[in-house]
Amino acid sequence: MALVKATMMAELAGKFAASNAPDPMKPGKDIAKAFKNYLLMGMNAGGFPASNVVDAGAGMGIGAVFAQQLPVGAAIGSQIATQLTTMALTFLSGQQIGPPVAAPSHMPGLIKLFSGPQPTPMNFAKELAGILDTWTKTWVVSGLIPGAPPVPFSGPLS
Numbered sequence: 001m002a003l004v005k006a007t008m009m010a011e012l013a014g015k016f017a018a019s020n021a022p023d024p025m026k027p028g029k030d031i032a033k034a035f036k037n038y039l040l041m042g043m044n045a046g047g048f049p050a051s052n053v054v055d056a057g058a059g060m061g062i063g064a065v066f067a068q069q070l071p072v073g074a075a076i077g078s079q080i081a082t083q084l085t086t087m088a089l090t091f092l093s094g095q096q097i098g099p100p101v102a103a104p105s106h107m108p109g110l111i112k113l114f115s116g117p118q119p120t121p122m123n124f125a126k127e128l129a130g131i132l133d134t135w136t137k138t139w140v141v142s143g144l145i146p147g148a149p150p151v152p153f154s155g156p157l158s
Contacts, residue, residue, distance in 0.1 A: 002158055005133035008038035012125035028063030031080075032056075032087060035132055039091055044141040045155025048094025058087035073115030080114070081107040084132070088139065093157075095143040100157075106135035 015030040036055040043049050061083035070076050081104055088102040109131035119127065142154040 003042045005129050008034050009125050009129035013122050016121035024067035025063030027066050029059035031062055032059030042157040044093040046095055046143050046145055046153035050093045052092045054090035058083045074111045077111035077114040081110045097143050100139040100141045102139045106131050
């Protein structure tokens, strides 16, 4: 399979269009779940599919950021970026030998997204999906293909 930004955008748009839930944790859980579903469609440079991503902690962490109702968008964006970076480190794929190398290049985009006027739910989903898609495709995943001798691989997700 492949990483398809449109599927994450559609999932997020569906969640935020109907988002009037009294539970402040729900938007965080929705963002983490949509990102997890997107990541599980990925494949590492060795051609092995994604096998797991832990989203529960990030969902609760992002929800806690929303529950704080911080007045400054930069703080919201940077805290959400931190939660997503932690989630990125739980990404696993076949024959992978360690966590992905994921620089926090998504932080400026998230700070900008949360610092400006709030877009419509569809535009918010589109911008968020774009930021996460661009960031994910910069990750480097390394692993070994079994054999004698094993064949190393390293590269971005696709």
